[in-house]
Amino acid sequence: MASTNSSLASLLKKTTTDDHDAFLQASEQTLQSSKDDSQAQQVKAIALLKLERYTDASKYFEQNQRLQKELPEAYAYCLYKSGNFEGAAQIASGVQESRGAQHIALQAAYRAENWDVANQSYEKLMKQRRPDEEFDLRVNKLALEAEGLWLEKLSAAAAPKATRQDLDAFETAYNAACISVSKGQLLEADVLLKRAISTCEHHAELSPQDKAVELAPLKAQRVFVLQKLGNSEEASSVAKEVEAILDGVSVDAATRKLAQNNVTTTAGDITNPFITHKLFNQSSLPKNERLFSNQSSALTSNERTIQLQTFKYDGLIAAARKRLSGDSLPSVSSDVLLMSMFSAAAHARSEVSKAAINKVLPELEKRPNDVGLVVTLVQMYVLIGNTTAAVDLMHTFFTRLEASGTEKDKDIRNSPGLVGLMVSLYRSQGRRSQLKQELAKSASYWRSKSKAPPSLLRAAGVALLESSNSEDAKAASEIFDKLYSQEPNDRSTVAGYVASHASAPTSDIKSLATKLTPISDLTAGIDIDALENAGIPQSANALAIAQAGQGRKRAAVDSLTSNKKKRIRKSRLPKDYDPNKKPDPERWLPLRDRSTYKPKKKKGKKDDRTQGGGNVNEALDISKQPTGAGSEVVTGNTGGGKKNKKKGKK
Template sequence: MSLSSLAALLSKTKLDDPEDVLRAANEALKKNRTNPEALHVKAIALLKLDRFEDALNVFEDGGNKLQETAALGYSYALYKAMELEKAEEVASKAEQSRGISHVLAQTLYRAEKFDQSAKLYSQLSSQGPEQEEEENDLRINSGAVDAQLEWQGNGSLVKKKKPDRVDMEAFETAFNAACGSVARGELAQAEILLKRAEDLCNSLDDLTDEEKKAETLPINVQQLYVFSMQGKTDAAEKLSARLDINQIPDLSTRRIAQLSSLSSAKETSNPYLMHRLTHAAPSTPKSDEPFRFQSSILRQNTHVLDLLALKYSGVANSTSSYIAKNADASPTSTSPFSVINAAAHAQNQTGKAAIKVLVPLLEKRPNDAGLVLAIVHLYLLTNNHAAAVHLLEGFFKKLEQSESSKDLDVRYSPGLIATIVSLYAAQSRKSHGRIELAKAANHWRTNSKGSQPPASLLRAAGISLLDSNDEDDLNEAGAIFTAINAHDPSDQAAVAGLIAAYATSDPSKLTDSQIALLPPTARLIQNIDAAALEDAGVAVPPQPATTTSKKRAAPEKEKPTKPHKIRKTRMPKDYVEGKKVDPERWLPLKDRSYYRPKGRKGKKKDAGLTQGGVVAEDKPSAPEVQKSGGGGGGGGGAQNKKKKKGKGGKW
């Protein structure tokens, strides 16, 4: 059959079944294997039948001409066969159309290049949809990309954080909004959105019961995860019992559901049984592989179960091999495995016993950020904050001495900066924390290479610098908030920081539009009762014991004291109720004011003890000189006395 005859045949027939189209194309190819139009028709029929590998083989057999002519189908076949790099290359070089743009956006999404995919979907949305169904697809896919950006840690690139009314009208958009909430840690909001998505799906009339069950399965699995993270074990167990996990067709979804079910159980299961159930799950095919962050979490869970099963040497070897193979990866992806590796070497010990094992290991892997953080955590568990700070500061010095830009990126990574700033705050060294934040912000602003610096770190650095009275610090804070405002002019927090930095130092750098973004003062104080505050007075904070406050505190009102009731056993024997008690009863008798001595000797003694009175001074009489006898000697007058009788005349 010639090319013209095949075209004529297809134009006269109405084949709605791809199987019929495939048979017609095969009949034509029996006569001419290189018929380009027959190959094109066959490839498209195979794509509609979800036979992507077969379709890709047809495109490969057709050669460059067919691949260029049917670039849309060829790139789509490569995308479905998970040959993402080649699919991106083909779609990028092909003549651009909306169909090619959709395939390219999906390819970038599956390749986890979510920022590029988001830009492409934004361009398609700004151009306006060609069909009504396309608008719905664009909204669903854009929501999925935003959720993945949140999971990837690039939430600053997501412009819409809260779902609007349109998102709540379809279960797909509500589900994507819920996934974004889960990624941000907004679990209560995610629970509401997932319930909304489930109700919307079950209320659809154009879906059969089987189709509804298939669509709600991912929603229920996400609900199971949310319940587990919220600690709602009763709801998680009830949902897990309702789900038939083993019948979930999507293998990656089945594995996630199985792990969520095991982790949400109230009672701790046998770790060896959990280990067997987890490893018994079938491996996922290439077309159904989870994203990298999901695969990383699944691998971590597997290693944790191995540790619970006391497989220390196996976990140590496997994690060491993984860290070595991914030496060029970011520490965000390898640090969890470094911590698991440390737990395997320490054999699940903590405290000083674990530190004794891990410190020598750090000498072999001095640039392992995950291992450093593990040891820092162990130091904190033993209340040795000084050692934790010293270890982290030494690690920073090693990275600063390196000439590699990657090591400097690790040095100023937001997680490590947050750790050292928290440690400084615990030691009341706020100035050191401010310096670290300023250095990190300066690094990312000058070495971002066109990408957006971590907004959370920049914002924390700017807020910290605003607490300083140094003009240089305020200018640095202004530069930081200027960079944030340039990326997102609607960020009111950045505008407020910008105004706070330049309000006193250089107001000329502020614009009226920036000031207008701040809420008016009347709105901020509308719920404040100034009269009540004035009546309450000004609260004076307590002063430290080492300082003396110059302010005089208000006199305290004397509280009426209740009379202290004395027990009868403590009362004197001659006590008469109502009689006034002698206030000097505790003094000795001679010291009481009403004491009067009796007798001549007592009066004379009392007069001699009088204080403040005139004291009669008696003149001392001259000593009486005794006459000595004729004999000289040192005995004096004692020689005139008769010697008493006694034994031996001894004194």
């Protein structure tokens, strides 16, 4: 063993610290003569990692358990680079004395989207931070905040705004932009991304090739933001820059795939879906490459949308049948929901009609607890205008989940997405009482849980505050009590907390109320006189018609002050009508009641005619008819009139 080690040492003396190929070659030569040489095994493992041959390194570690124990930090790093983030975090967290292992544990938990563990690892590193780690920890902190917002572990109010220090480096500026994207503040995100791109382009220590590698994700992210902002022209321009970078330098597979996706979706001039399919599949991800869940969902959605456009219905149905054959339903995971939705679209052949719904309903009989299938059918019913059927379907689904009795099914039944869908359906039908009941019911369920969804509780609290019922007011107060304990710095939560306790304010409530924006500031820019002069607000449709000068309704006119004569149609005027002749004011009275009436003295004749000229038959006066059993009131021609009728053809 000593002679072998000396041979390896002599070989290593001839290499430099950056000559990892030479290290690998020397270790392999030693292992040919001595397979169990511990030092040679360690050198080979480190050399493979330095050469970024992570697949080979992973296999080598798996074949040697002793090496895993001797180099736990290197083994954890190998698992991390191979995409096994959970395994890497577990191994690294066991190496307490290694600072490098603690950083690996943080990164692995972050990539595994285990946000709580990652945040704990960050806090542990911050307690014993070193001066040379300040920048890296700052980058990690911003990345954790962005991920916390995506995973809804943090509220938008809890994530701080970008500082001046964040703008000094492109890494921190980029992560700050990602925070703005997750908040929905796209204009702010675009400003931060432009700053990050400019800082990277003017970086003094990076070579042109390194700059291009760093600029690829920055510009690809900006393409996404510009698309969301609707700035398609600038998005296409930046997409061309991204495409040039991808053609010129080698970037990692994940960045290339995501950037290529954004470039392809920006190319609006492509009308042939088969060309889009070809462009989308130009780059692929290796099996050990894992994306974040939000990235993976977007890519999967785009891929299956293209499959629908290229009529690959049978393939989508077969893939869904294989994926959804297990007992995992109901589920609200993104991949299961997407698979169910696209499977339903494939069964409907991308159509929305009664016939298409009838093609999808048999699938619901096979998978009655498929959340994605139910949501898709609800959307189809709404699109054809049958909101009642959509509400009935949701009622049936909720009843089925409640009857199951399992905690998982109850959580899904009261999930914010499904409750929000039901509330939207109620709102479209104007059913405000059922809307409040649904929100109150879900809020009551989540109040007993340790981690309640703030968005649902806040919506329920606001809806109950609008009620005049004392029980609803009490429920709103309890909801905002729980919200305030979770998010004491959220302004909307503080406002709801103050409003729900306004009937019996305490000193704490009064002090919180002073921190809210005063009403005078909120109404400072409102012109009351202009509002009064404007009158009752009109709908957008009515305003558009008024501006076009094609109003279908005439404005109201005061009949007492208007001198404009009403125009009468000629078809309603008599043939001998003379506009210059004043009409008889007594023309509506019967002839015998008019002042000009002079009866004709003819024997046996009475002039009881009305304006229409008909005679009044007093015999038909009901008050003069006989009463009693068998009497009958005659209101038309009697049978005697049939004598003059001619027989019709049979």
